[in-house]
Amino acid sequence: MIGSVLFLISGYLAYIEAGHAHWSFKPLEMEWWIVFINFLGCIAFMVASTIAFIPKGAEPVWIGQMSNANLFTGALCFFTDAVLLMIEARMDWEKTAHLSFSSGQAEQSGGVSLS
Secondary structure (H helix, E strand, O other): HHHHHHHHHHHHHHHHHHHHOOOOOOOOOHHHHHHHHHHHHHHHHHHHHHHHHHOOOOOOOHHHHHHHHHHHHHHHHHHHHHHHHHHHHHHHHHHHHHOOOOOOHHHHOOOOOOO
16 A cells, blocks of 8 residues: 555656646647556556455455456556657657768668667
């Protein structure tokens, strides 16, 4: 439960850093989507841990199912983030490579150099 709370705090901090505000809506920016979906995954994990925490007594059947559904939703959000991060990294790399090298330098080196 403590880990979920800290995870949620880290997701919110990333969200406000990317949006430069406590609440923002920037659907045209890839970075905003990445942190927004990550934050949704953090919320889903927090809900799953909260639902699954039962002090004592008989556990209703729906609790395990609801907790697993939220864990799946959180995992799907994090997987989506991983894909979007790879796309964003590729876009940044192509932009940097395009700005760093003139076409003559790239042809002479046989492609893009990492130096």
